[in-house]
Amino acid sequence: MLFRPKTKVCLVLLQVMDIIEQIREEFPALHQQVWGKPLIYLDNAATAQRHRKVLELQELMSSRINANIHRALHKLSADATDLYEAGREAVRNFIGAESREEIIFTSGATSALNLIAFSLVRSHLTAGDKVLVCEAEHHSNIVPWQLACEVSGVSLEVLSVEESGEISLERLRELLEKDDRIRILSVNHISNVLGIINPIAEIVRIAHSRGVLVVIDGAQGVVHDKVSVKDLDCDFYVFSGHKIYAPSGIGALYGRRSLLENMPPYMGGGDMVDRVSFGRTTYAPLPLKFEAGTPNFVAAACLKPALEFATAIREDIQVQEHEKSIVSTMVQGLQQIEGLRICGLPQELSLKVPIFSLDIKGVHPADAAQMLDKMGIAVRSGFMCAEPLVSRYSESGLLRVSFAPYNTLSECEIFINKLKLVTDMLK
Numbered sequence: 001m002l003f004r005p006k007t008k009v010c011l012v013l014l015q016v017m018d019i020i021e022q023i024r025e026e027f028p029a030l031h032q033q034v035w036g037k038p039l040i041y042l043d044n045a046a047t048a049q050r051h052r053k054v055l056e057l058q059e060l061m062s063s064r065i066n067a068n069i070h071r072a073l074h075k076l077s078a079d080a081t082d083l084y085e086a087g088r089e090a091v092r093n094f095i096g097a098e099s100r101e102e103i104i105f106t107s108g109a110t111s112a113l114n115l116i117a118f119s120l121v122r123s124h125l126t127a128g129d130k131v132l133v134c135e136a137e138h139h140s141n142i143v144p145w146q147l148a149c150e151v152s153g154v155s156l157e158v159l160s161v162e163e164s165g166e167i168s169l170e171r172l173r174e175l176l177e178k179d180d181r182i183r184i185l186s187v188n189h190i191s192n193v194l195g196i197i198n199p200i201a202e203i204v205r206i207a208h209s210r211g212v213l214v215v216i217d218g219a220q221g222v223v224h225d226k227v228s229v230k231d232l233d234c235d236f237y238v239f240s241g242h243k244i245y246a247p248s249g250i251g252a253l254y255g256r257r258s259l260l261e262n263m264p265p266y267m268g269g270g271d272m273v274d275r276v277s278f279g280r281t282t283y284a285p286l287p288l289k290f291e292a293g294t295p296n297f298v299a300a301a302c303l304k305p306a307l308e309f310a311t312a313i314r315e316d317i318q319v320q321e322h323e324k325s326i327v328s329t330m331v332q333g334l335q336q337i338e339g340l341r342i343c344g345l346p347q348e349l350s351l352k353v354p355i356f357s358l359d360i361k362g363v364h365p366a367d368a369a370q371m372l373d374k375m376g377i378a379v380r381s382g383f384m385c386a387e388p389l390v391s392r393y394s395e396s397g398l399l400r401v402s403f404a405p406y407n408t409l410s411e412c413e414i415f416i417n418k419l420k421l422v423t424d425m426l427k
């Protein structure tokens, strides 16, 4: 009787381990050796591995259903078009958008943000207006706005984050109250450096109360948090396929229909037009107005199996618990390493996803990453395409470790032990 609870805990743990092992079986890339060591892949925030069903569809389309979409009347083209549009429906469903017209395929989060920046600044802003971005943005959510500002007389403002990496809603409110020229706020759902879930619903409410449009960079958000653009009421939401078990070269942009309808196309070319003449060209209806040229239709179709997998795991309570265990094991383990600082530790640990950026006194992150690589452990080092934020923590960059649901607790423990070894050797 006395030992029953312990037995129960062990049973639950065994069940979770079993589920994670089953998930691992679906990812062929995990089952390989690197430098003669079993691969421990902890660079998922950069690119996640592809699911088996994604690889199968990629192979099927490349070898059998390879024809341009939307154009020809033949069977292969019709089949490719159906698969492409099924990818769109999968995105619509995954992020809870109302209609397929609001889902635009792009080549990734970067191209989606460029599209929004250039088109929205042209249609909705005038010289003297301002765009607000957060200090913790990826370059993809900074540079497109800088470029769009340069050609429109609009300027860029920055909302800095707290020492913990969190956004202060109070500071946001004050900024917006003080400056009514801020017309657009573009902010990440989860930073690729800090791994903190931002209170985006509250951010949207505050911005909308001042008439400010909100763009959300969900490149990391869709991987670790549930998204319903309808409930969030955001104006735009973007993400990339390769971070969520799909191939690279595909991403999606959700835009509120009334806004998309009034925005000019970003690129011109085939498929995005209604009629073309040298005197006047008219555009195709949404979503094609924003999809010029032959898209990566294979990768777009592959979003369906990828997002079906992502939906299944995000609804699985045991997988969610596993993710929390990774976070707490990492925090406890890392705190034992002398001179190590976790950049981005929120007051509430439930807001932290398993993305850890580390500053280790006396250790260059590139040296640590190289040594870990030789041990079979793939991590990232440097500025993580977020130089303004990372330079606040360190001049030489950080070491980033990012987990996916297929990473085990034992991989997490091996990483911590190897990092201790590496830091002892490098200090």
Ligand SMILES: Cc1ncc(COP(=O)(O)O)c(C=O)c1O
Binding pocket: 045, 046, 107, 108, 109, 110, 111, 138, 140, 141, 188, 190, 191, 192, 217, 218, 219, 220, 240, 385
């Ligand atoms: C938060 C965030 N935004 C944008 C991007 C850009 O994504 P992509 O390179 O797939 O376009 C990334 C990629 O790391 C990211 O993490």
